Amino acid sequence: MIATDTIARLKAILGAEGFSEDPTEIAPHLEEWRGRYHGRSSFLMKPKTTQQLAAALSLCDQTRTPVVPQGGNTGLVGGQIPFNGEILLSLTRMNAIRQIDPQTMSVTAEAGTILAEVQQAATAAGCYFPLSLASEGSCTIGGNLSTNAGGVNVLRYGNAREQVLGIEAVLANGTVLDMLRSLRKDNTGYDLKHLFIGAEGTLGVITAAVLKLYPMPKQQVTAFCAVPDPAAAVNLLHRLNAATGGLVTAFEIMPRIGLEFVLRHMPGTRDPLSTPYNWYVLVDAQGGALVPLRESIETALATAAQKHLVEDAVFADSEAQRSALWRLRENMSEAQKYEGGSIKHDVSVPLSRIPAFLERAETQVRTLIPGIRPVPFGHIGDGNLHFNLSVPLGTDSSVFLARWEEISGIVHDIVADFGGSISAEHGLGVMKAMEITRYKSRAELATMALLKRSLDPNNILNPGKVLLL
Numbered sequence: 001m002i003a004t005d006t007i008a009r010l011k012a013i014l015g016a017e018g019f020s021e022d023p024t025e026i027a028p029h030l031e032e033w034r035g036r037y038h039g040r041s042s043f044l045m046k047p048k049t050t051q052q053l054a055a056a057l058s059l060c061d062q063t064r065t066p067v068v069p070q071g072g073n074t075g076l077v078g079g080q081i082p083f084n085g086e087i088l089l090s091l092t093r094m095n096a097i098r099q100i101d102p103q104t105m106s107v108t109a110e111a112g113t114i115l116a117e118v119q120q121a122a123t124a125a126g127c128y129f130p131l132s133l134a135s136e137g138s139c140t141i142g143g144n145l146s147t148n149a150g151g152v153n154v155l156r157y158g159n160a161r162e163q164v165l166g167i168e169a170v171l172a173n174g175t176v177l178d179m180l181r182s183l184r185k186d187n188t189g190y191d192l193k194h195l196f197i198g199a200e201g202t203l204g205v206i207t208a209a210v211l212k213l214y215p216m217p218k219q220q221v222t223a224f225c226a227v228p229d230p231a232a233a234v235n236l237l238h239r240l241n242a243a244t245g246g247l248v249t250a251f252e253i254m255p256r257i258g259l260e261f262v263l264r265h266m267p268g269t270r271d272p273l274s275t276p277y278n279w280y281v282l283v284d285a286q287g288g289a290l291v292p293l294r295e296s297i298e299t300a301l302a303t304a305a306q307k308h309l310v311e312d313a314v315f316a317d318s319e320a321q322r323s324a325l326w327r328l329r330e331n332m333s334e335a336q337k338y339e340g341g342s343i344k345h346d347v348s349v350p351l352s353r354i355p356a357f358l359e360r361a362e363t364q365v366r367t368l369i370p371g372i373r374p375v376p377f378g379h380i381g382d383g384n385l386h387f388n389l390s391v392p393l394g395t396d397s398s399v400f401l402a403r404w405e406e407i408s409g410i411v412h413d414i415v416a417d418f419g420g421s422i423s424a425e426h427g428l429g430v431m432k433a434m435e436i437t438r439y440k441s442r443a444e445l446a447t448m449a450l451l452k453r454s455l456d457p458n459n460i461l462n463p464g465k466v467l468l469l
Contacts, residue, residue: 002043002087006063010045010087013055017093020044029070029088032081037430039081041068041088048093050168050176050207057205057460058174060087066460069201071143072114074135076346077429079147079200079465086463091142094207100125105213106165106182111142111206118211127213130157130249134330142206148198150425152250152284152329155381157214159425160197166210167193171203172456182210195451200427201462203455217286220249221294222316224325225301226277230380231355232309233281236301237381239309240283243300244293250284251381252329258375261335261390262328269327272314281380282329332377336390339373341397343404345387345411349420354380357418358387361411365389368410369403384424387411412439428466437468 011019020026021043030039045067047053060067068082069089082088095112102125109118115136122129131144133151143149145167149160157163166181179193196204227233233253240248256278262269287293294315304310316322336342349357362374371392378386389407391400412422416439428436437445448467452459459469 001085002065003063006059006065007043009059010043010056013059014045014047014052018046018048018052020046026088029073029090030081032073032075032078034076037078037081037083039068039083040085041082042085044088044090046090046093050094050170053089053091053094053205053207054170054174054176057170057172060460061173061458064458064460066463068462069142069146069205071111071140071146072135072138074139074143075147075429076344076426077423077431079427079429079462080143081430083430083464089205091205091207092140095140097121098208100127100213101182102127102213104182106210107213108180108182108208108210109141110208111140111145113141115139115141115144122213123216125213126216128216129163129211129213131160131163134333141209141211145197145206145209146199146201147427148425150379150382150384152252152379154379154384154425155251156246156249156286161194163212164193164197164209165212167196167206168208169193169196169204169206172458172461177204180208180210195455198427200429200466202452202466203461205461215288218289219287219291219293220322221283221285221287221297222322222325223283223297223301223313224272224316224328225281225283225313226273226275226311227279227281227309228277228311229279229355230358233279233380234351234354236281236304236309237351239300239304240285240297243296244285244287244291247285247287247291247293248283248381249286250282250379252282252378253380253385254280254282254329254332254377255375256280257373258332258335258377259328261339261375262331265335265338266327266331269324269331272325272328273312275312277311282325329377332375333386333388336375336388340391340395341401342375342391343389343401343407345385345389345408345422346424346426347385347387347411347415347420347422348383348424349385349415349418351380351383353418353420354383354385357414357420358385361387361414364410364414365407368407369400371395379424383420408435430465433464433466433468
């Protein structure tokens with residue numbers, strides 16, 4: 001229960017438009033899109049400025065009032081949900097693009113700016129912002145950075161962390177760290193911005209960021225290829241990168257069962273190839289106007305086909321065809337909903353070990369639950385797989401989902417055996433805050449706890465997420 005006096009003082013700080021106690025307005029913030037996590041909160045803070053947020057957090061720190069920051073509410077591990085009546089913090093009113101500078105190749109955006117709006121602003125300025133994910137029409141820059149979002153272009157451009165030159169953040173006690181610098185080189189001690197990127201709002205609240213821009217690609221080549229198995233996919237990736245000089249931007253793997261789910265349930269989709277195959281990869285590459293990009297990829301695919309690494313392939317000859325191919329990949333998770341319960345894993349393993357990981361993991365889950373339907377797909381180019389498992393046909397979904405922790409424990413132990421991570425791009429949130437203690441060393445966890453206690457000694461920022469104190 002939040003003290004009545006604290007609420008009154010917060011209202012005075014935030015102004016009439018800066019808060020809500022309307023259950024109807026608050027309700028959409030209390031459930032994540034998969035419906036797995038449900039929270040409760042009676043007070044929503046909606047500051048318009050960094051100064052308002054700083055004053056509000058200072059008061060919350062003084063009164064030991066916990067706060068849960070939330071971006072676009074597209075997270076999948078419950079990190080954005082207030083479970084215990086905490087104050088909910090939304091920065092959606094802080095959505096200005098403060099500056100865009102094609103000379104320094106940077107854009108300064110506030111945390112509440114929708115990712116797609118940053119992409120559009122970059123394009124309007126003749127530049128390119130490469131961070132791209134399925135939720136880009138609703139996720140926010142603050143959420144992207146707080147979770148170190150990945151997406152489809154990580155292979156060439158890196159995670160959200162790699163797109164950041166500087167940030168502005170507010171600490172739990174209201175201190176504002178203004179580090180909005182567009183420098184590419186600044187070797188003056190600790191690079192503090194990286195403390196907050198990927199911290200899921202537990203160390204401070206990111207309010208704005210200076211983001212890198214890139215030259216607008218003059219050509220983009222997209223190909224949909226059938227491959228015999230994941231080992232062939234890994235081999236093909238190396239060949240395409242060598243052939244293009246590292247210009248492969250995205251490299252996504254999909255199994256036949258996942259494609260069938262999409263074709264069955266998602267309107268307007270069709271199989272790009274006339275014959276069904278066991279595995280597919282979706283390839284994107286970008287280059288300058290003078291780069292013989294398509295020719296290089298066609299030659300590499302022809303050579304790979306001779307070595308039985310590629311069974312068939314089709315190129316997108318228009319933007320409409322490219323979009324159609326990408327819809328197959330982007331709808332894979334959504335399509336699984338229509339097949340009943342699905343136990344999902346966001347993992348990464350070293351690229352060379354993906355085939356062995358898949359073989360062992362699929363064998364063990366099939367032994368544990370006969371009839372289980374593995375649907376592993378995702379960003380194989382950077383070692384990140386969404387190892388999703390659909391309920392066996394004829395089995396009650398609730399019975400299947402009740403075994404989530406049991407199955408995840410098995411899968412994550414295999415991931416650890418292969419030197420991987422149990423969270424590649426979704427973060428820890430509440431889902432994996434306890435589980436991570438099995439895989440991180442005591443020294444790492446102790447150092448994380450030391451940082452948390454130093455920056456948020458009263459544990460008011462997103463308590464119970466990422467790190468259990």
